Amino acid sequence: MDAVDATWGSDPAAPRDVLGPVAGGPAFDDHHPPRADLIADCVHCGFCLPTCPTYVLWGEEMDSPRGRIYLMNQGLGGEPLSGSMVEHFDNCLGCMSCVTACPSGVKYDRLIEDTRAQIERRHPRTAKERALRAAVFALFPYPRRLRLLRGPLRAYRASGLQRLIGRTGLLERLAPTLATLDSLAPRLTGVPKPPRLVRARGARRAVVGMLTGCVQSAFFPDVNSATVRILAAEGCDVAIPEEQGCCGALSVHNGREAEAQRFARRLIDTFERTGMDFFVVNAAGCGSSLKEYGELLRDDPAYAGRAAAFAAKVRDLAELLVELGPVAPRHPLPVTVAYHDACHLGHAQGVRAQPRALLAGIPGLELREIADPEICCGSAGVWNVFHPEPAAELGDRKAANVLATGADLLVTANPGCLMQVAAAVRRHGRRIALAHTAHVLDASIRNRGTADLLSRRG
Numbered sequence: 001m002d003a004v005d006a007t008w009g010s011d012p013a014a015p016r017d018v019l020g021p022v023a024g025g026p027a028f029d030d031h032h033p034p035r036a037d038l039i040a041d042c043v044h045c046g047f048c049l050p051t052c053p054t055y056v057l058w059g060e061e062m063d064s065p066r067g068r069i070y071l072m073n074q075g076l077g078g079e080p081l082s083g084s085m086v087e088h089f090d091n092c093l094g095c096m097s098c099v100t101a102c103p104s105g106v107k108y109d110r111l112i113e114d115t116r117a118q119i120e121r122r123h124p125r126t127a128k129e130r131a132l133r134a135a136v137f138a139l140f141p142y143p144r145r146l147r148l149l150r151g152p153l154r155a156y157r158a159s160g161l162q163r164l165i166g167r168t169g170l171l172e173r174l175a176p177t178l179a180t181l182d183s184l185a186p187r188l189t190g191v192p193k194p195p196r197l198v199r200a201r202g203a204r205r206a207v208v209g210m211l212t213g214c215v216q217s218a219f220f221p222d223v224n225s226a227t228v229r230i231l232a233a234e235g236c237d238v239a240i241p242e243e244q245g246c247c248g249a250l251s252v253h254n255g256r257e258a259e260a261q262r263f264a265r266r267l268i269d270t271f272e273r274t275g276m277d278f279f280v281v282n283a284a285g286c287g288s289s290l291k292e293y294g295e296l297l298r299d300d301p302a303y304a305g306r307a308a309a310f311a312a313k314v315r316d317l318a319e320l321l322v323e324l325g326p327v328a329p330r331h332p333l334p335v336t337v338a339y340h341d342a343c344h345l346g347h348a349q350g351v352r353a354q355p356r357a358l359l360a361g362i363p364g365l366e367l368r369e370i371a372d373p374e375i376c377c378g379s380a381g382v383w384n385v386f387h388p389e390p391a392a393e394l395g396d397r398k399a400a401n402v403l404a405t406g407a408d409l410l411v412t413a414n415p416g417c418l419m420q421v422a423a424a425v426r427r428h429g430r431r432i433a434l435a436h437t438a439h440v441l442d443a444s445i446r447n448r449g450t451a452d453l454l455s456r457r458g
């Protein structure tokens, strides 16, 4: 293993391990430990601190990017993977706000991903943690299983039980994780499954494969149907193979490397057959992982090259539409919109200008900016399920900033953000219409006016 920077070890603010070592032996094994050269890029300047949601919440050095990099360095130096170390790494939302803020170009995204995979392999979790993780990862990456929840969820809401339980506040006190899941459950819309192939309207400009996603296809199928209509209107043949499955984003963001690799191989096999020019994604968290497929499968000789080629074709919907340029006429939508940058779109993919350009290109639409846009809403994949209280606090901050814009409609490009902000706005006793960027573009292209958009309340 490479030598580590000695100046880190002399820091008087070194963390004391209050929980004690749990695994024994050095923190990391030799399978892709966090890289010493990337750690050495950090000059300890602290510019990232005010943009880190956990540092903003708790003001703890070890819950900042700089502190976590310090802990990684300690692990590389032979320190054991202690309980408190793991807790500080677990607390990280993976929002990549620090990557945007860092003037030295520290690749924190690479560092935390490698660290999480080490933790998942080497750190024994408690029975309660294991049970929760087993339930989450047996459900969320499987669209068919998620779809089975739609019926019971509808019945639960229609029975009035949800309102009753909500009024007692009992669930928050007894089972905050369940209360979080309960509050996040979106209003369900029913739309038919998209066909396997949708032809371009007019002259074909590109063939695109489309990811339908897990949460997206189960709870927001209307985002997928709007995406397909937009792509067809903009001259794309859209291939949507039914057997595509999960992209592995949730797994890779939680250190489940082997599981993520299985999902990635299957997706590559499925879409290579379509002859696509681009692979389009309408969920920010999925897009950022798909663009990293080359890294994920770098050790697999059968897939490394194919994964890199696949990743080069991945585009967020807004990114692709700007790249192609509009051909479908836009019709007016007289509405004020607050646009929320999903972290995995803004920070992780650098896609900020494109969705704003698309929205601003709609006649009559007024775009408003949200204060503190760099701070995560607290959704962060399943971080809000594992950390319900701080996630609610971050959600409340975001909701207050969204409501302060006075906009009619909140627009974002990630299902997790939509559910998280909707729940927080409801806690404020307020309502705001919520939509995906695809809903707004689709309404404009089809000249549907604003009534349907403004009726989308979380």
Ligand code: SF4
Residues within 6 Å of the ligand: 051, 052, 053, 054, 055, 064, 065, 068, 091, 092, 093, 094, 095, 096, 097, 098, 099, 108
């Ligand atoms: S990814 Fe987000 S939560 Fe994690 S250290 Fe960076 S800014 Fe903080």
Ligand code: SF4
Residues within 6 Å of the ligand: 041, 042, 043, 044, 045, 046, 047, 048, 049, 065, 066, 098, 101, 102, 103, 104, 105, 106
């Ligand atoms: S901004 Fe970058 S270099 Fe400065 S402390 Fe944060 S990670 Fe390190």
